[in-house]
Amino acid sequence: VTSSPDFWVRIETPQGARHAHLKGDDVVPIEGSIFEEWRPAGDPLPLKEARLLAPVIPPTFYACGINYKGHWQTAAAEFGLDPDKTWPRTPEIGYRSQGAIIGPGQAIVLPSDVPENVQVEAELAVVIGRRASKVRAEDALDHVFGYTICNDVSARGWQFTDRTFWRSKNADTFKPLGPWIRRGVDLDRLVTRVSVNGELRESFPTARMIFSVAEWIEAITRYATLVPGDVIIMGTDGHCPAIVAGDVVSITIDGIGTLENPVLQESTS
Amino acid sequence: VTSSPDFWVRIETPQGARHAHLKGDDVVPIEGSIFEEWRPAGDPLPLKEARLLAPVIPPTFYACGINYKGHWQTAAAEFGLDPDKTWPRTPEIGYRSQGAIIGPGQAIVLPSDVPENVQVEAELAVVIGRRASKVRAEDALDHVFGYTICNDVSARGWQFTDRTFWRSKNADTFKPLGPWIRRGVDLDRLVTRVSVNGELRESFPTARMIFSVAEWIEAITRYATLVPGDVIIMGTDGHCPAIVAGDVVSITIDGIGTLENPVLQESTS
Numbered sequence: 001v002t003s004s005p006d007f008w009v010r011i012e013t014p015q016g017a018r019h020a021h022l023k024g025d026d027v028v029p030i031e032g033s034i035f036e037e038w039r040p041a042g043d044p045l046p047l048k049e050a051r052l053l054a055p056v057i058p059p060t061f062y063a064c065g066i067n068y069k070g071h072w073q074t075a076a077a078e079f080g081l082d083p084d085k086t087w088p089r090t091p092e093i094g095y096r097s098q099g100a101i102i103g104p105g106q107a108i109v110l111p112s113d114v115p116e117n118v119q120v121e122a123e124l125a126v127v128i129g130r131r132a133s134k135v136r137a138e139d140a141l142d143h144v145f146g147y148t149i150c151n152d153v154s155a156r157g158w159q160f161t162d163r164t165f166w167r168s169k170n171a172d173t174f175k176p177l178g179p180w181i182r183r184g185v186d187l188d189r190l191v192t193r194v195s196v197n198g199e200l201r202e203s204f205p206t207a208r209m210i211f212s213v214a215e216w217i218e219a220i221t222r223y224a225t226l227v228p229g230d231v232i233i234m235g236t237d238g239h240c241p242a243i244v245a246g247d248v249v250s251i252t253i254d255g256i257g258t259l260e261n262p263v264l265q266e267s268t269s
Numbered sequence: 270v271t272s273s274p275d276f277w278v279r280i281e282t283p284q285g286a287r288h289a290h291l292k293g294d295d296v297v298p299i300e301g302s303i304f305e306e307w308r309p310a311g312d313p314l315p316l317k318e319a320r321l322l323a324p325v326i327p328p329t330f331y332a333c334g335i336n337y338k339g340h341w342q343t344a345a346a347e348f349g350l351d352p353d354k355t356w357p358r359t360p361e362i363g364y365r366s367q368g369a370i371i372g373p374g375q376a377i378v379l380p381s382d383v384p385e386n387v388q389v390e391a392e393l394a395v396v397i398g399r400r401a402s403k404v405r406a407e408d409a410l411d412h413v414f415g416y417t418i419c420n421d422v423s424a425r426g427w428q429f430t431d432r433t434f435w436r437s438k439n440a441d442t443f444k445p446l447g448p449w450i451r452r453g454v455d456l457d458r459l460v461t462r463v464s465v466n467g468e469l470r471e472s473f474p475t476a477r478m479i480f481s482v483a484e485w486i487e488a489i490t491r492y493a494t495l496v497p498g499d500v501i502i503m504g505t506d507g508h509c510p511a512i513v514a515g516d517v518v519s520i521t522i523d524g525i526g527t528l529e530n531p532v533l534q535e536s537t538s
Contacts, residue, residue, distance in 0.1 A: 065433070095433075097329045098328045099494055100493065133441075164362065164363045164364075166363065170492075220435075223439075223440040223441065224366060
């Protein structure tokens with residue numbers, strides 16, 4: 001595992017989706033499982049010619065929800081709550097839909113009837129590499145394969161009226177994931193930055209979470225087994241920029257990469 | 270598609286999980302996709318010697334929540350609501366965790382610290398066979414491959430205190446699914462029956478839903494594309510029997526089959 005390459009992408013090939021690792025300016029396709037055994041398969045191609053897909057499709061797609069106090073300042077106000085008294089005291093995980101996932105560069109398509117105020121939530125995404133059941137926090141990071149980035153696109157108009165997050169957070173294209181999985185990063189040094197149309201709109205220290213990655217893994221695996229490929233998105237901080245059709249939104253986490261997606265409006269034809 | 274066998278199972282083989290169809294008292298393993306192209310592969314074996322797995326692992330696992338007025342009579346009382354004024358007026362889908370799925374005959378394992386009152390929710394499970402986006406209700410059933418049964422095991426003590434359904438409904442083993450997928454059933458004639466230790470505890474007409482299967486598919490696919498293998502569990506009616514370690518719970522839907530699972534207590538070693 002220690003000899004595994006640092007960057008893993010998933011690309012479209014004539015034979016279907018394939019994992020590949022970065023080597024210089026090229027990507028090297030592989031056969032097998034990135035989490036178990038693999039071997040190079042097929043010719044390397046230049047990274048800039050590869051069509052990148054979401055780097056993993058999780059069996060179960062977990063979401064931490066509120067996990068930064070700064071974001072809760074804003075969210076609590078929406079609910080009419082006192083943020084200092086109501087931030088989460090226990091880690092209770094939620095879910096997102098695999099069907100909503102898109103890759104880097106693919107378009108976020110706003111449904112024709114979506115209410116105003118669709119927002120970006122810039123989130124660290126944890127990719128599980130080893131089965132994890134009843135893991136203690138001090139051992140939890142041994143079960144992490146690497147990290148990527150998720151834009152937890154949220155239609156606030158629906159989020160606050162619907163009983164579930166089905167269309168507010170899980171409409172088609174609402175879960176951009178990528179651009180790749182980075183291994184061997186030190187979370188404590190990372191900063192998350194959100195830009196819309198090239199203008200920096202928010203930044204925050206990635207690791208300033210209410211519960212850490214390790215604490216979430218301990219909590220989840222008390223009751224639910226995590227398996228290779230499962231993804232946990234870690235919540236966002238600060239203010240969430242709104243996006244409209246025509247925008248390009250990018251999320252950068254230092255040391256991981258940049259996830260960039262254009263925003264389109266669904267045609268009503 | 271019309272020539273596809275009526276009953277599909279998924280079985281454990283030395284080569285891993287395989288789909289197979291029923292033929293008399295035998296199961297016939299196949300290669301390929303039950304939703305697209307497949308061919309027989311390997312020798313038939315007697316059904317009673319096959320180890321059945323959950324018949325499908327959905328890419329996205331949808332749950333309808335409250336979808337029968339009888340069940341809402343009970344649930345509303347728990348929330349202190351007037352059931353006649355508060356039953357769902359719009360179909361808003363939720364999610365379950367793939368990681369919680371087990372097959373027929375496998376044990377539901379109660380976590381060592383689960384509060385009292387773990388209940389059975391007997392549910393029809395719809396298996397999608399064809400990609401479905403913006404489908405009208407009148408065309409929706411063309412996208413259904415077949416039906417199976419789900420036990421949406423629910424730890425009420427956690428359900429009413431946690432912010433999400435993570436451990437109340439998605440703890441390991443809490444989503445028995447099976448025993449097989451049945452094609453070509455007429456939902457209007459079906460009855461769902463729940464037994465604990467061989468004693469009938471509840472029964473209800475399967476189709477007496479607030480929103481029909483076709484209406485749910487129309488609602489979901491307005492915003493989210495369903496893909497082959499996706500599963501939608503349709504909610505339950507009436508009273509939900511409680512289960513404790515040592516019980517055997519079975520759910521029968523006429524024309525589909527019987528999903529039976531023993532209940533164990535997690536060891537605290």
